[in-house]
Amino acid sequence: MSLFFAILFYIATLILAGGVAYRVYDYARTPAPLKIPTTPAPTTSGGVAFRMFREVVFFESLFKSNLWIWALGWLFHVGLALVLLRHLRYFTEPVNFIIAFIQPFGMYAGFAMATGLAGLWARRFLVERIRYISTPSDHLMLALLLGIAVTGLLMKFVMHTDIVAVKSFFLGLMVFEINPLPAHPGLYLHLGMVVLLMIIFPVSKLLHAPGLFFSPTRNQVDNPRETRHLAPWAAKFEAKN
Amino acid sequence: MADETTPVAAAPAPPPAAKSAPGKPTEKAKVVAPAFREYPTIPALKIDSMVESNPYVAAAVHNESVGFPGTLVEGWEQKAVAKMGELLGKYRSLKVYMDSCVHCGACTDKCHYFIGTGDPKNMPVARQDLMRSVYRRYYTLPGKLFPKLVGARDMTKDVLDDWFRYYNQCSECRRCSVFCPYGIDTAEVTMAAKEIMHSVGLGHKYVNEIIGKVHKIGNNLGLPGPALENTLEGLEEDVLEETGAAVKYPLDVKGAEVLLVTPSADFFAEPHVDSLIGYGKVFHAAGISWTLSSKASEAGNFGMFIGNYEQMQKIAMRVREAALELGVKRIVVGECGHAWRVAYAFWNTLTGIGAGANDPFAIQLQKQLDPNYKQPSHICEVTWDLIQQGRLKFNKEANDHRIVTFHDSCNVARGSRMGDYAGGQFDIPRNIIRAVANHYVDMSEATTREKTFCCGGGGGLLTDELLDLRVKGALPRMEALNRIVQDNGVNFMATICAICKAQFTKVLPYYGFKMSMVGGVHQLVSTAIVLNNEQ
Numbered sequence: 001m002s003l004f005f006a007i008l009f010y011i012a013t014l015i016l017a018g019g020v021a022y023r024v025y026d027y028a029r030t031p032a033p034l035k036i037p038t039t040p041a042p043t044t045s046g047g048v049a050f051r052m053f054r055e056v057v058f059f060e061s062l063f064k065s066n067l068w069i070w071a072l073g074w075l076f077h078v079g080l081a082l083v084l085l086r087h088l089r090y091f092t093e094p095v096n097f098i099i100a101f102i103q104p105f106g107m108y109a110g111f112a113m114a115t116g117l118a119g120l121w122a123r124r125f126l127v128e129r130i131r132y133i134s135t136p137s138d139h140l141m142l143a144l145l146l147g148i149a150v151t152g153l154l155m156k157f158v159m160h161t162d163i164v165a166v167k168s169f170f171l172g173l174m175v176f177e178i179n180p181l182p183a184h185p186g187l188y189l190h191l192g193m194v195v196l197l198m199i200i201f202p203v204s205k206l207l208h209a210p211g212l213f214f215s216p217t218r219n220q221v222d223n224p225r226e227t228r229h230l231a232p233w234a235a236k237f238e239a240k241n
Numbered sequence: 242m243a244d245e246t247t248p249v250a251a252a253p254a255p256p257p258a259a260k261s262a263p264g265k266p267t268e269k270a271k272v273v274a275p276a277f278r279e280y281p282t283i284p285a286l287k288i289d290s291m292v293e294s295n296p297y298v299a300a301a302v303h304n305e306s307v308g309f310p311g312t313l314v315e316g317w318e319q320k321a322v323a324k325m326g327e328l329l330g331k332y333r334s335l336k337v338y339m340d341s342c343v344h345c346g347a348c349t350d351k352c353h354y355f356i357g358t359g360d361p362k363n364m365p366v367a368r369q370d371l372m373r374s375v376y377r378r379y380y381t382l383p384g385k386l387f388p389k390l391v392g393a394r395d396m397t398k399d400v401l402d403d404w405f406r407y408y409n410q411c412s413e414c415r416r417c418s419v420f421c422p423y424g425i426d427t428a429e430v431t432m433a434a435k436e437i438m439h440s441v442g443l444g445h446k447y448v449n450e451i452i453g454k455v456h457k458i459g460n461n462l463g464l465p466g467p468a469l470e471n472t473l474e475g476l477e478e479d480v481l482e483e484t485g486a487a488v489k490y491p492l493d494v495k496g497a498e499v500l501l502v503t504p505s506a507d508f509f510a511e512p513h514v515d516s517l518i519g520y521g522k523v524f525h526a527a528g529i530s531w532t533l534s535s536k537a538s539e540a541g542n543f544g545m546f547i548g549n550y551e552q553m554q555k556i557a558m559r560v561r562e563a564a565l566e567l568g569v570k571r572i573v574v575g576e577c578g579h580a581w582r583v584a585y586a587f588w589n590t591l592t593g594i595g596a597g598a599n600d601p602f603a604i605q606l607q608k609q610l611d612p613n614y615k616q617p618s619h620i621c622e623v624t625w626d627l628i629q630q631g632r633l634k635f636n637k638e639a640n641d642h643r644i645v646t647f648h649d650s651c652n653v654a655r656g657s658r659m660g661d662y663a664g665g666q667f668d669i670p671r672n673i674i675r676a677v678a679n680h681y682v683d684m685s686e687a688t689t690r691e692k693t694f695c696c697g698g699g700g701g702l703l704t705d706e707l708l709d710l711r712v713k714g715a716l717p718r719m720e721a722l723n724r725i726v727q728d729n730g731v732n733f734m735a736t737i738c739a740i741c742k743a744q745f746t747k748v749l750p751y752y753g754f755k756m757s758m759v760g761g762v763h764q765l766v767s768t769a770i771v772l773n774n775e776q
Contacts, residue, residue, distance in 0.1 A: 023340075026336070027333060027336065027337055030329075030330060030331075030332070030333040030336050031331065031332075031333060032332070032333040032334060033331065033332065033550065033590070034550075034586065034587055034590060035586045035587070035590065036334060036426065036429070036586070036656070038415060038418045038419055038424060038426065038655055038656075038691075039654070039655055039656060039657060039658055039663065039666065039691070040658065040663035040664040040666070040667075040691060041658075041663060042663060043658075043662070043663060047663075055422070055424075059422050061347075061419065061420055061421060061422050061424065062345070062347055062420075062422040064419070064420060065347040065348070065351070065420035065421075065422075066346070066347045066420075069345050069346060069347050073345065073422075120345075123346065127346065128285065128286055129283070129286065129346060129349040129350065129361070129364060130344070130346040130349065132286060132361045132364075132367065133344050133346060133349065133361075133364065133366050133367055133370065134344060135344070135390070135391055135392035136389065136390050136391075136392075137383070137390050137391045137392070138343075138344050140390070200383070203381055203382045203383050204383065204391075205340070205341070205342060205343045205344070207340040207341060208340075208341040208342070208343050208422075208423055211337045211338075211340055211341030211423055212341065212422075212423045212424070214333060214337045215334075215337055215338075215341070215423050215424040215425070216333060216334045216337075216424075217334070217415075217418050217424035217425075217426050218423075218424035222658055222663060224585060224586045224587070224589050224590070224595065225585065225589060225595045225596060225615055225616065225617070226595070226596055226597050227589075227596075227597040228589050228590065228593065228595060228596075228597050228598040228599075228600075228603055229589065229590050230590055230600075231331075233331055234550060234554075234590070235600075237550075237551060237554055238600075238602045
C-alpha cells in the first residue's frame, strides 16, 4: 500500500504541476487584442495590482454580488488556505515557526472549510437558479472537497492515525525513499481523494485559481488613449489598410 | 414623433424567407410589459419562456455584403467548432472565461433580461454555458471522456438554434462582469458566439444590414451626403429662428479644429437631434471651429456587436481617413454608448487615434492631432472642460420645468472612462446636468454607475422583431425610474446614448410613461446655454 500511494503521489504531482504550468503558459501566450477592463478600472499598474489583491484575498466582486455566496466561499477558501499551510508541517523538518504558529488555527480551520463547503453544496439543492446551472461534476467536486475535509477532521479529532509515520512517509517521498504508511482506512481515503483532486485540477473548473490572474477585465490597466495596445495577429491587418 | 418610425430600429418590413432558418421569423409576437414589483425580488425560473424570441436571420445578400457566407454552410458543425478553436487562440478572454467559471451563481440574478423574462437561459452563466458546453466537449479532456458528467454537448442544430436565440438576447452590457469573482464577461462570450455563427453563414438581419449600409453609404441609417447637408442646413435655419444666433452645423470643412463623429440618429431622430443642436451651440459659444464628415457620418460601430475585429476596424478606419483628409486637430465623439466604448477603448488599437504610438501607421495620425487634448474626447469632456474654464454661460432656469435624472449607459459606464480618473464617466455627465439645470435626482444606487441596467436595446437588439424582449429587458430600469417619478416627480431622464434614446422612446409607453421623458444631456445644455447673438 505504501508503494501504491507513493506512485500515486508522484504521478499526481507531475500532473498537477505540469498541467497547471501548461495552462498558465497557454493563458500567457494567448493575446488579449483589445483593452477590455471592466470600468471603473485602475489607471496604473500599481492600481491593477491592488485591484487583483482585493479580488484574490477578499473576493471583492463576489462581496458586491451576493453576501451568502461570498461568506460561504470565503470561509471555505480561508479555511483551506490555513489547512494547507498547517499541512506543510508534514513536509518539512524542522517545522518553520510560522507554520508552527498557524497550527492551532489550522486545526479549527478545517471546520470552517467543511462548513463553507456544506453551505455551498446546500445552495446547489436549495436555490432554484443554482440547481439549474449545476452539473454532476459541480456536485462531485464539492463532495470530493468535503470528503477530504471530513476525513481529515476525523483523523485529527476522532480516530487518530500514526501521524509521525505519515510525516516520515512524505519526507521520504521527497528524497525518493519509501517509508511505511500507517494502515488506516481514514488515511487511505483522505490521501486517495487528495490525489484525485490533484489530478483533475488542471482539467477542471479549479482552473479558476490561475484564471483569475489572467482575466483581462480585471488585470488590464485602463489607459487605452494614452498607450497603443496591439496584438501581433491584429497588427497584420494594418498592412492591408 | 410617431412610434413606428424610431429610425435606428429596423423598419418593420416583412422579413426575407430564410432557408436554413434556426430562428424562423415568428408572427408579430405579443409584446407584454411585466408589472412593476413592489420589492425587486429575484424571479422564479420560467423555463423556455423566451424560446420564441427569434431574431430575423440575415438574407444571403446581407451576409455576403459583410463578407460572410450567405447561408448556413455545408459541414457547419465542424467549421463552427474549428472557428471556436481559432478564437480560443486569438482571445485570452474567451479561453480564460471558458475554463474559469465555477457555477457559483453570483451572476444569476444580475441580467436585466433574466429579471424581465425569468428564462433561465438568460442567466449570464447559463448563457455562457451554451458555448462552454460545446467547448468542454471538443476542447477539454473530461468533456471528451465524460460529456454527461461535466455538462458537455455536441455541436448540433438544437445547440446552434439556442445560440442564435439566446446570444441574441444579450445586449453585451457587461453588468454580469462587474459581479463575477473572476471578471468573466458574458459580452466576450456572446461576441465570440456571434462571430462563430457569422463565419458559418448564420447572421442577424438587423445588424448585418446596418453594417452593409455603413460601408456603402457611410452611416447606419443610410443617409447619403446630400441629404445630410440638407438636414444640417435645416438645423441652422431652425436654430437661427429660435435663438437669433447663427450657429453653424458644418460638413466636410477642411482645416476645422474639431472633427465631430456622432451617431447618425443624431441627424434627424427625436430626441437625438436636440443633442446635436446642443453640440453645435457649445462649439459656437466657445468659438471652436468644427466639422462633421460625410465619410465618417456615423460613430456607431456594429462590428463590435458581432465580435468581428476586422469589421470593427474597417468601420473605425473611416474616422481615421476622414481625420487625415480634413486635417483636424481634435476628434470628438457625440452621445453614443457603444461608439464611445469603441472610440475610447479600441480606436487607438484599431486606427491609431490616441497617443503613445511607436509605429509609422499610428504616428502619421498622432502627430497631426493636438496632444494637449485627449484623443478622442467625448463631447461631455469637451463641454465640462469649457464649463470649468468659464467659457460657457447658462440660464439654468430655462430647464426649471424639468426634474432630471441620469441613466448611465452600459458601454460608457462599464467599458470606458471620461476625464482623468476612474469613474469620471459617471461624474462628468452629472456635473454638466447640474451646471445647466436646477433640479436633479439620482436613481437608486443599485441601478446606477457601474451597476447600471442596460436600457434593454443594446448590442444590436434594437429591432422590432425583438420588441417583446426589449420591453421586458427594460423592467429594472423602469422600476428604478418609477420610484423617483413617484417620490420626486422626475419628468426627464437624460442619457448619452443613441440606442438608449431610441429604445426608451419606444419602451417608455409600455410602462405608462411619456416617450418624451427621455433625452440627451446636450439637449439640456441646448435649452440653457446663452449664445452670443451678435454673430
